[in-house]
Amino acid sequence: xxxxxxxxxxxxxxxxxxxxxxxxxxxxxxxxxxxxxxxxxxxxxxxxxxxxxxxxxxxxxxxxxxxxxxxxxxxxxxxxxxxxxxxxxxxxxxxxxxxxxxxxxxxxxxxxxxxxxxxxxxxxxxxxxxxxxxxxxxxxxxxxxxxxxxxxxxxxxxxxxxxxxxxxxxxxxxxxxxxxxxxxxxxxxxxxxxxxxxxxxxxxxxxxxxxxxxxxxxxxxxxxxxxxxxxxxxxxxxxxxxxxxxxxxxxxxxxxxxxxxxxxxxxxxxxxxxxxxxxxxxxxxxxxxxxxxxxxxxxxxxxxxxxxxxxxxxxxxxxxxxxxxxxxxxxxxxxxxxxxxxxxxxxxxxxxxxxxxxxxxxxxxxxxxxxxxxxxxxxxxxxxxxxxxxxxxxxxxxxxxxxxxxxxxxxxxxxxxxxxxxxxxxxxxxxxxxxxxxxxxxxxxxxxxxxxxxxxxxxxxxxxxxxxxxxxxxxxxxxxxxxxxxxxxxxxxxxxxxxxxx
Amino acid sequence: xxxxxxxxxxxxxxxxxxxxxxxxxxxxxxxxxxxxxxxxxxxxxxxxxxxxxxxxxxxxxxxxxxxxxxxxxxxxxxxxxxxxxxxxxxxxxxxxxxxxxxxxxxxxxxxxxxxxxxxxxxxxxxxxxxxxxxxxxxxxxxxxxxxxxxxxxxxxxxxxxxxxxxxxxxxxxxxxxxxxxxxxxxxxxxxxxxxxxxxxxxxxxxxxxxxxxxxxxxxxxxxxxxxxxxxxxxxxxxxxxxxxxxxxxxxxxxxxxxxxxxxxxxxxxxxxxxxxxxxxxxxxxxxxxxxxxxxxxxxxxxxxxxxxxxxxxxxxxxxxxxxxxxxxxxxxxxxxxxxxxxxxxxxxxxxxxxxxxxxxxxxxxxxxxxxx
Numbered sequence: 001x002x003x004x005x006x007x008x009x010x011x012x013x014x015x016x017x018x019x020x021x022x023x024x025x026x027x028x029x030x031x032x033x034x035x036x037x038x039x040x041x042x043x044x045x046x047x048x049x050x051x052x053x054x055x056x057x058x059x060x061x062x063x064x065x066x067x068x069x070x071x072x073x074x075x076x077x078x079x080x081x082x083x084x085x086x087x088x089x090x091x092x093x094x095x096x097x098x099x100x101x102x103x104x105x106x107x108x109x110x111x112x113x114x115x116x117x118x119x120x121x122x123x124x125x126x127x128x129x130x131x132x133x134x135x136x137x138x139x140x141x142x143x144x145x146x147x148x149x150x151x152x153x154x155x156x157x158x159x160x161x162x163x164x165x166x167x168x169x170x171x172x173x174x175x176x177x178x179x180x181x182x183x184x185x186x187x188x189x190x191x192x193x194x195x196x197x198x199x200x201x202x203x204x205x206x207x208x209x210x211x212x213x214x215x216x217x218x219x220x221x222x223x224x225x226x227x228x229x230x231x232x233x234x235x236x237x238x239x240x241x242x243x244x245x246x247x248x249x250x251x252x253x254x255x256x257x258x259x260x261x262x263x264x265x266x267x268x269x270x271x272x273x274x275x276x277x278x279x280x281x282x283x284x285x286x287x288x289x290x291x292x293x294x295x296x297x298x299x300x301x302x303x304x305x306x307x308x309x310x311x312x313x314x315x316x317x318x319x320x321x322x323x324x325x326x327x328x329x330x331x332x333x334x335x336x337x338x339x340x341x342x343x344x345x346x347x348x349x350x351x352x353x354x355x356x357x358x359x360x361x362x363x364x365x366x367x368x369x370x371x372x373x374x375x376x377x378x379x380x381x382x383x384x385x386x387x388x389x390x391x392x393x394x395x396x397x398x399x400x401x402x403x404x405x406x407x408x409x410x411x412x413x414x415x416x417x418x419x420x421x422x423x424x425x426x427x428x429x430x431x432x433x434x435x436x437x438x439x440x441x442x443x444x445x446x447x448x449x450x451x452x453x454x455x456x457x458x459x460x461x462x463x464x465x466x467x468x469x470x471x472x473x474x475x476x477x478x479x480x481x482x483x484x485x486x487x488x489x490x491x492x493x494x495x496x497x498x499x500x501x502x
Numbered sequence: 503x504x505x506x507x508x509x510x511x512x513x514x515x516x517x518x519x520x521x522x523x524x525x526x527x528x529x530x531x532x533x534x535x536x537x538x539x540x541x542x543x544x545x546x547x548x549x550x551x552x553x554x555x556x557x558x559x560x561x562x563x564x565x566x567x568x569x570x571x572x573x574x575x576x577x578x579x580x581x582x583x584x585x586x587x588x589x590x591x592x593x594x595x596x597x598x599x600x601x602x603x604x605x606x607x608x609x610x611x612x613x614x615x616x617x618x619x620x621x622x623x624x625x626x627x628x629x630x631x632x633x634x635x636x637x638x639x640x641x642x643x644x645x646x647x648x649x650x651x652x653x654x655x656x657x658x659x660x661x662x663x664x665x666x667x668x669x670x671x672x673x674x675x676x677x678x679x680x681x682x683x684x685x686x687x688x689x690x691x692x693x694x695x696x697x698x699x700x701x702x703x704x705x706x707x708x709x710x711x712x713x714x715x716x717x718x719x720x721x722x723x724x725x726x727x728x729x730x731x732x733x734x735x736x737x738x739x740x741x742x743x744x745x746x747x748x749x750x751x752x753x754x755x756x757x758x759x760x761x762x763x764x765x766x767x768x769x770x771x772x773x774x775x776x777x778x779x780x781x782x783x784x785x786x787x788x789x790x791x792x793x794x795x796x797x798x799x800x801x802x803x804x805x806x807x808x809x810x811x812x813x814x815x816x817x818x819x820x821x822x823x824x825x826x827x828x829x830x831x832x833x834x835x836x837x838x839x840x841x842x843x844x845x846x847x848x849x850x851x852x853x854x855x856x857x858x859x860x861x862x863x864x865x866x867x868x869x870x871x872x873x874x
Contacts, residue, residue, distance in 0.1 A: 063698060066536040170832050171765045181767030203833045249836055249843035328635050328861065338860055443821065446700075446850055450858035451630035451657050454851050456698035464700065464850060468828060468843075469836055476832055478775050499766050501773050 015488030020422055023362040031365055032379045035100045042103035045083070046110030053079050058115040058253075062462055065252035070245055073253050077121055077209050081157035085122050087149050090129065091373060092382050093394035094145035100379075101126075101299060101370045102361045105306035109354070112310020113317070116466045117253030119307050124206040124254065127300045128160025131214040134295040134369060135230050135272035136408050142398040143269075144212055144232060151211070161210040162296075163201040163259050170203075171479050173216065174297065176225035176290045177499045184224045186261070188217035188231070194267040195219075195231065195274075200243070200260055205473070207242060207257035211235050215259070219275065225286045229274035231266045239264030250465030280405070283412045291412055291420060295369045297474060298423040301431035302360040304474050308434030308467070309353035312441040315463045316346040319445045322452065333448075342444050349437040356430040363426045367419035418491075425487030432477040432484075435470035442467050503799075514572055518579035521552060526583045533586065533704035534844055538696045540663060540706035541587060546620055549587065555623040556614065558595035558737075560607070563614045568602070570736065570809070571798035574743035578794070581747025582754075585848040586704035588744045589629070592737070593659040593705070597625035597668045599736055600681055603729040604721025609683065613666060626660040626667035626686070632734075632857030633670045633679050634727050634865075640671035640712060642680060650714045651682060661686070661708040662693055669710075670726050671717070679726040682717035690715040701847030734856050735806035739797055741855045742813035745820035746790040748852070752827030752845045753783045759831050770830070779826050786819040807873065810866050817859065820849040 012020065019026060053076065065071050080086065089104050090096020104126060111119040132141040144160065151158030164173045172182030186199025197217050207213065212232050219227035233240050243258025271277070273292065278285050320343065323333040333339045365374045373379060382390055397403040442464040446453040453460045471477045482498065490496040503511075529542045540546075549555065557573050559565025566572050573595065581588040601610045613622060631638070640653040655661075655669045665686055672679040684691065692711040699707060721729060757780060760771035770776045793812035800808050824846040828835035835842040853859050 063536075066698070165833065169765070178766045183764055247838035249838065249847070326636075328858075338864065342860075439825070443850070447853060447859045450635075450854040454630075454700040454854055455657075456700075461700035465847065468825070468846065471829065472832055472836055476829065478779075478829070482775075501775075 013489065013492045015425065019418075020425075020488060023359055023366055023422070023426065027362040027366055030376075031362070031374060032100075032376050032383075034380070034383060035102050035365075035374070038100050038103045039106045042088075042099060042107040043110055045085075046107045049080075049083060049085075050110060050114045054111060054114040054118050058118070059456060059459065059462065061115070061117075061253050063456065069247045072208050072245075072255060073121070074209070076118055076253065077157050077159070078155065080118075080122055081152055082155065084152060086125055086157060086159065087145075087152050089126055090145050090148065092385070092387050092390040093397065094142050095149045095387060095391055096145060098382055098387070098390075100365075100374065102365060102374075105302050105357045105361055108303050109306040109310040109313070109357075112307040113314040115253060116307050116311055116463075116470075117251040119310065120205055120251060120254035121209070123300075123303045123307070124161055125159045125210075127162045127205075127296070127303075128210070128212065128214045130296045130299045130369065131162055131230060131292075132160075132232075132272060134292045136404065136411050137272045137277075138398040138404050138407065140232060140270065140272055147211065157209065158211040159206055159209045160212045160214060161204055161206045162214050163204045163207070164216040165201060165203050167200060167202055171476060174293055174475050174479065175483070175499065176286055176293075179224045179228075179289070181499075182224070184218055184221050186215070186217040187221050188219055188229055188266070190219060191265070194265055195229070195271070197231070197233075197239075197261045197264045197266055200258060202258050203246065203256045203473075204259050205254055205256050207259055208245060208255045213240075213259060214272065215261070225289045226284075227275060228285070228289050230272035230292070231274075232270045232272060233259075233261070233264060233266060234270075237264055237266075249468065250462065251469050278408070278412070281408060281412050283415075288412050291415060294420055294424040294427075298360065298364055298368045298427040299370075301427035301474050301480075302357050302364065304470055305353060305357040305360065305430035305434030308436075308438035308470050309350060309357060311438040311463050311467045311470070312346070312350045312353055312434075315438075315441045315445040315460055316343070316350055318458065318460050318463075319343065319346065319448055322449050322458075326452075339448065342448055346441050346444055349441045353434040353437050356433045360423070360426040360430045363423045367416075368423035421487040421491050425484050428475075428480040428484040428487065431474055432471075432480040435467070435477060438467040438470055439464075510566075511572065511575060514575050515579065517552060518554075518576040521548065521554075522580050522583040525549075526580065526587055530584045530841065530844075531838070533584065534838070535703070536698075538698060538703040538706060540660075540696070541590065541704045545587065546590075546663075549591070550620040550623055554591055555594050555620075557591065558598050559610070559614065560602075563611055568599075568736065570739050571795075573737075573740050574794050574798050577740055577743040578747040578750070578791075581744040582751040583747075584704065585744050585748050585845070585852065586702045588747060589702050589705040589852070590624075590660060592740050592744065593627050593629045594623070594625055595740065596629055596733060596737055597627040597666075599733040600627070600668055600729050601683075601720060603732045604681060604725075606683075606720050609718075609720075619665075621663070621665045624660050624664035624666070626658045626664040628655060628657050628670065629659045630657050630854050630857070631670065632861075633730050635857050635861055638670040638672055638679050640669055642671040642673045642682065642717065644673070647716075649682065649717050649719055651684065651712045651717045652714055653712060655710045655712065657697065657707055658710050659705060659707050661710050662696065662706050667710070668720065669712075669717070670730075673723065676724040678724040680723050681720040681726045681729055683720050684712070684715060684717045688715055699851065701844070701849070701851030735809065738806075738813045738856060739794060739809040741852065742790065742809075742816040743794055745813075745817045745849060745852055746787070746794055748845045748849045749783070749787045749790055749816075749820050749823040752824045752842060752849075753780075753787045755840070755842060756780060756783060756827045756830040759834075763831075776830065779830060783823045783826050786823050790816045790819060807869060810862075810869070814859070814862055814866065817853050817855070821846075821853060824849040 087096040092098035168183040188195040218224040246256040577588040694709040697707045797812040
């Protein structure tokens with residue numbers, strides 16, 4: 001049974017209420033106009049990066065990793081670090097450049113038109129960062145952010161990743177209801193001053209590049225959602241090691257690896273959130289598990305949708321080029337009606353994916369993780385003040401625990417359920433739409449190009465291999481459909497059962 | 503079907519399954535790896551010793567007299583394990599059939615009478631190029647000492663291994679292209695590196711550059727499209743059999759995994775959304791098997807028409823099934839250690855067999871107009 005233990009909502013259970021379906025209209029007057037400028041700037045930077053680094057090397061990199069599956073594209077990570085992409089979306093209060101999270105989706109779409117693996121080398125870093133933000137541990141966020149910023153200045157990239165999947169549990173981890181029935185094994189035993197952790201995480205994107213790993217563990221593996229904790233492990237921690245690098249079908253530039261924790265001690269200062277930190281809140285620890293997860297995923301799934309839009313666009317552009325230069329029985333392909341209709345389908349798929357991630361961006365700005373930083377006075381204050389001044393002004397927030405308590409009260413106890421459900425539902429719909437359409441565009445592209453499309457040098461076969469992973473990570477598309485149902489359709493209906501199939 | 507034929511089918515079925523499981527399976531992962539240079543020699547030799555390269559030939563040359571049903575049985579079983587090997591055999595059959603259609607039985611017989619060497623049993627062919635759709639880049643010129651070919655022939659399947667190859671080339675003055683038989687071991691033949699391709703990695707494909715290369719005209723000048731069209735009608739079902747093999751392999755592995763993987767406290771096979779995915783896969787696999795069996799048993803005028811009608815949807819469904827096969831395994835399905843991702847690539851690659859898939863559909867409906 002779907003548990004409804006925190007604030008009851010009064011939203012229309014059909015998922016068709018005005019605020020559910022019109023996040024864009026609601027954002028018109030409330031979203032700072034300067035975000036549009038930030039989006040334009042982010043797109044411009046991405047295009048320059050594509051022209052100089054990604055597009056000229058994407059196929060070679062893919063081939064190189066075909067040849068040597070253990071190869072790690074450090075040159076791309078270093079170049080992204082030099083360009084400042086790893087601090088661009090860190091808020092100014094933590095020392096970053098403070099771009100709005102909205103603009104990262106547009107940035108990732110651009111990069112994905114050339115190589116979604118490269119997009120992930122940047123995007124996954126912010127998935128780790130979103131974990132810190134969603135747990136609202138301001139002191140730890142500041143500490144890690146400063147290390148990322150130092151890494152940029154010293155040309156030694158400091159990346160973050162997000163480690164939840166285990167050998168026996170993939171789908172289980174993202175829903176409290178499933179986690180409690182699941183086979184979770186990353187155990188964190190309480191000790192004086194911290195936790196002693198044992199467990200294995202798999203398929204962790206960017207792990208071989210990351211300095212900090214944001215890990216999900218459980219004090220009692222029989223009651224995971226009631227005893228969960230997020231913690232940060234540094235790559236040089238005793239008891240921590242990297243296991244094998246997976247051999248993936250696509251997205252080869254972005255490594256997926258195994259993390260091994262054997263009696264790894266995690267001091268309290270590196271715990272993002274645990275039972276002790278939420279004990280004084282009225283929301284249960286179990287519900288906080290779901291709030292944190294949904295907040296992280298509402299951001300990251302917008303990213304997956306935008307990467308899907310990027311692949312859809314990349315394929316569309318290649319097919320357009322092919323159809324403009326190829327003749328069939330003497331006729332230019334572009335002049336054949338069936339080709340024209342397929343190209344229209346492909347363009348539609350690009351447009352729909354973009355609209356979907358734009359809408360979840362609006363939802364996140366109005367109701368989700370970006371809400372606080374998009375309140376107009378706060379946004380403009382942070383935007384126009386120099387980073388150092390913002391840091392001085394916000395220093396008390398990150399240093400004094402009372403501020404953290406207030407923020408957590410706001411984010412966990414005062415969080416409106418319908419707002420969380422709206423962002424979760426839209427994020428899930430965006431994720432499965434963007435990824436399904438990316439795969440569809442690849443299939444249309446290959447069916448139009450025939451043998452030419454199957455050759456590596458023509459890029460479409462790489463897009464095809466890359467796109468499939470979008471339907472799997474950040475929850476399989478099957479799970480995302482269930483989450484959309486739960487958040488937008490099944491809410492407030494007490495006769496609805498989730499994850500109770502018989 | 504009489505008892506002798508039944509026994510032949512049974513024998514072919516068991517031989518091909520045994521070959522797949524015992525010979526092909528151990529090499530599958532290794533064969534799929536970069537630089538996509540082809541199957542392990544042991545596999546080739548074994549297939550040759552089992553007469554798999556002769557299947558499509560007339561009985562007088564040790565074959566099965568062009569029995570499509572029998573060829574499909576073998577290809578389906580082999581493709582269930584590795585579609586690349588099945589594609590190698592089909593390519594050989596396609597080249598043989600072009601020679602049969604061109605009435606070059608003596609030349610074909612000459613090739614297969616050279617004793618004992620695998621190299622001579624292989625005939626390279628551009629299996630994914632349809633001369634009915636696109637004009638070949640290769641040009642032919644009549645000279646005093648015979649025909650000379652110059653230019654590039656792209657996507658020659660097995661071009662790096664075979665001693666003989668059949669190519670399409672065009673005389674500048676002809677509206678249609680012609681077929682030529684070329685010996686690979688000539689100085690004017692420059693064979694490129696293996697093409698990096700989406701799938702069928704162990705079925706090596708290369709681009710071949712010809713420079714004033716002597717070629718033997720196969721059949722009559724300017725009739726390549728006709729020979730190709732007839733060959734397509736005779737062998738299209740064999741492509742569908744490879745697709746069905748991929749589907750069967752994908753479904754078998756997905757079913758097995760779903761009965762052992764536990765999520766949400768129970769086997770994923772017990773969740774109804776997973777059951778629906780598996781059901782869609784199972785139905786498509788069985789439909790494919792039935793279509794191939796039905797069309798394969800047909801003879802006469804309708805046989806070609808029905809073979810095409812059966813094959814096109816099977817090739818499409820193979821892509822759906824292979825995609826769902828990955829989805830059932832989740833992250834594991836995307837990894838090269840499992841065979842699902844390979845099947846996904848192979849199925850999509852196979853869709854371009856005999857040319858662009860949408861054009862094949864349009865061609866089919868045009869043939870319906872004619873019948874009507």
